[in-house]
Amino acid sequence: MTTLSIAAEDEPQAARLSRSEVIEAIRTLTEAEKITLLKIAKIYSRTTSFGHDDLFQEAVCRLIGGSRALPREAPFLSVLVGVMRSIAWQWRSEAHESVDELPDPRCAETSAIASIDAVKTVDFFADDPIAQKIVVAMMDGARGEELQHLSGLSKVEYETKRRKIRRRFEKLAD
Amino acid sequence: MVANFRPDALSRLADALSEDVLNTPAEELLAEAAEDAQSPRALVSEFDANLRRGARRASRRRLVERLRRIGQGFLWPVAPLAAAPVVAVAVAFIAGAHYFDGALRSTAPVGPPATSAVYESSKQPAVAAEEPKVATQAVASAPAPAPPSPRLEANTQQRATSVSPLLSESTPANDMLGRAAGTAAPAPTPPASEAESVPAQLAIADRLLGGTSAGDRSQAFTIFKRVAEEHWNDPADGPHAQETAEAIVALARFYLSGSPPGTSTLTASGYAETASSPTAATARAPGGSITRDPRQASTLLEHAATHFANSDAQYELGRLYRDGDGVAKDPKVAARWFAAAATKGQSSAQASLGIMLVEGRGVARDVARGLSWLTLANKAAGPKEPWIKEAYAKTVARASESDVKVAHAYADSWLRDHPVAGAR
Numbered sequence: 001m002t003t004l005s006i007a008a009e010d011e012p013q014a015a016r017l018s019r020s021e022v023i024e025a026i027r028t029l030t031e032a033e034k035i036t037l038l039k040i041a042k043i044y045s046r047t048t049s050f051g052h053d054d055l056f057q058e059a060v061c062r063l064i065g066g067s068r069a070l071p072r073e074a075p076f077l078s079v080l081v082g083v084m085r086s087i088a089w090q091w092r093s094e095a096h097e098s099v100d101e102l103p104d105p106r107c108a109e110t111s112a113i114a115s116i117d118a119v120k121t122v123d124f125f126a127d128d129p130i131a132q133k134i135v136v137a138m139m140d141g142a143r144g145e146e147l148q149h150l151s152g153l154s155k156v157e158y159e160t161k162r163r164k165i166r167r168r169f170e171k172l173a174d
Numbered sequence: 175m176v177a178n179f180r181p182d183a184l185s186r187l188a189d190a191l192s193e194d195v196l197n198t199p200a201e202e203l204l205a206e207a208a209e210d211a212q213s214p215r216a217l218v219s220e221f222d223a224n225l226r227r228g229a230r231r232a233s234r235r236r237l238v239e240r241l242r243r244i245g246q247g248f249l250w251p252v253a254p255l256a257a258a259p260v261v262a263v264a265v266a267f268i269a270g271a272h273y274f275d276g277a278l279r280s281t282a283p284v285g286p287p288a289t290s291a292v293y294e295s296s297k298q299p300a301v302a303a304e305e306p307k308v309a310t311q312a313v314a315s316a317p318a319p320a321p322p323s324p325r326l327e328a329n330t331q332q333r334a335t336s337v338s339p340l341l342s343e344s345t346p347a348n349d350m351l352g353r354a355a356g357t358a359a360p361a362p363t364p365p366a367s368e369a370e371s372v373p374a375q376l377a378i379a380d381r382l383l384g385g386t387s388a389g390d391r392s393q394a395f396t397i398f399k400r401v402a403e404e405h406w407n408d409p410a411d412g413p414h415a416q417e418t419a420e421a422i423v424a425l426a427r428f429y430l431s432g433s434p435p436g437t438s439t440l441t442a443s444g445y446a447e448t449a450s451s452p453t454a455a456t457a458r459a460p461g462g463s464i465t466r467d468p469r470q471a472s473t474l475l476e477h478a479a480t481h482f483a484n485s486d487a488q489y490e491l492g493r494l495y496r497d498g499d500g501v502a503k504d505p506k507v508a509a510r511w512f513a514a515a516a517t518k519g520q521s522s523a524q525a526s527l528g529i530m531l532v533e534g535r536g537v538a539r540d541v542a543r544g545l546s547w548l549t550l551a552n553k554a555a556g557p558k559e560p561w562i563k564e565a566y567a568k569t570v571a572r573a574s575e576s577d578v579k580v581a582h583a584y585a586d587s588w589l590r591d592h593p594v595a596g597a598r
Contacts, residue, residue, distance in 0.1 A: 060228025
């Protein structure tokens with residue numbers, strides 16, 4: 001089963017950067033931006049069975065190959081992150097799209113596998129109950145102030161805790 | 175505990191953490207890189223190496239695609255006899271594909287929705303063999319047209335007979351009409367004189383639809399049916415093509431409603447999207463004792479969506495495939511039809527496609543692209559489409575700042591490129 005990719009020409013898009021412009025734009029990213037992208041590739045690759053190298057290369061390949069448009073006005077980094085996220089979603093078991101259509105046993109199975117991955121990730125934070133609570137809330141889609149409120153921490157404490165979570169997850173993904 | 179997590183829990187976690195990375199100051203990232211790899215340069219070198227590999231991968235893929243095309247061209251002079259059966263199949267295929275493309279073509283200056291997005295990825299072994307895990311995308315960008323679906327083939331055959339399903343004595347359309355006329359108030363069919371133009375007939379039908387009695391709606395049905403029958407096989411670029419398509423869509427909506435008299439809130443402007451209201455079908459009954467027949471509706475819609483490339487029909491057909499109503503549930507086909515209508519500026523289709531992209535249902539999840547479609551839909555949505563505004567607001571609230579920026583860039587640019595469709 002594969003997912004459908006809406007063709008680039010059919011989607012809202014800005015004028016595309018040319019192939020050489022795309023390469024140049026990626027090549028001339030700052031050190032910090034390159035590190036940002038690598039870190040994000042690691043995070044998203046953790047949701048797939050592939051490595052971050054593969055994920056990043058595929059994103060570059062799609063941008064250069066023109067199968068994904070790169071809008072001129074859009075923040076370059078954000079687009080590249082969006083492409084990686086989309087690819088990771090695609091590579092992940094694709095029956096997710098129909099989990100609401102139970103009782104398809106295949107969906108139920110995939111859902112269970114995905115949940116096992118989530119359980120493993122949450123277990124990784126077992127030594128830090130507050131971090132674990134935040135991770136679970138993130139998995140449930142909570143964001144921003146809602147997360148801070150759930151954690152019961154002050155803003156500064158929460159920011160520190162969140163950074164620790166991110167750093168631990170990055171190492172988990174290594 | 176396993177069942178307590180959503181299937182996309184890890185993706186949501188990754189979304190949140192990647193937002194954190196994007197919001198982390200540059201100097202902090204560099205310090206972390208130094209901590210992880212002694213020097214940020216090591217990570218930058220890794221990045222550059224991956225960039226080179228990604229570029230090589232793109233070149234390889236382009237080369238494979240070129241070779242595939244060259245190979246196809248080389249076969250012709252070398253083995254004409256052996257290729258004869260292939261040519262015969264190809265002619266049939268192209269005929270079907272031509273019909274399919276024509277059906278899906280947009281009046282707006284955009285590519286066919288078909289979305290080259292074509293989902294029959296298994297039919298592209300060359301690319302799949304090289305890099306199986308990216309086959310989907312490779313196929314999505316491949317120019318080869320997809321063969322028409324069995325339903326479309328059936329539709330093609332149906333066209334070949336030049337007979338509208340409404341013309342058959344035994345069609346549910348006629349049955350329905352009979353029942354509607356029989357059980358509701360007697361509905362004298364307004365005579366259609368030669369002088370009465372198609373737009374004038376449809377204007378009368380629309381006015382009747384706004385009426386409160388079942389008899390009015392039965393008359394409206396009769397007019398729509400007559401227009402559909404008389405112009406069923408009109409050329410797609412004929413003078414009454416769009417009116418005919420609208421009449422067919424209106425008929426299909428009668429079949430989708432199928433409910434007892436007296437429950438109608440149908441207006442001349444048609445039906446509101448019901449993505450958030452699965453029970454709305456009962457709220458839009460045209461009146462008369464009409465048997466709900468989504469299968470018949472799908473047949474009608476498919477003709478209007480393919481032959482006339484009508485965006486409302488394409489959207490309604492997308493809904494049927496999304497919900498599995500009268501057709502086998504198929505989110506991919508639904509997305510394809512939504513994309514067809516969305517590129518023409520059909521706001522409900524734009525919103526539906528946006529939701530599917532945001533949720534990763536039937537299509538690869540892409541929040542920014544999904545939000546861009548929702549943004550376009552939100553701008554075009556009328557007061558009778560509150561669900562679009564709700565969907566937009568909900569998605570924006572959950573999206574990251576960078577996704578919103580990208581989405582708006584996409585949407586603004588699309589509006590510039592498609593001023594006509596955007597102004598719909």
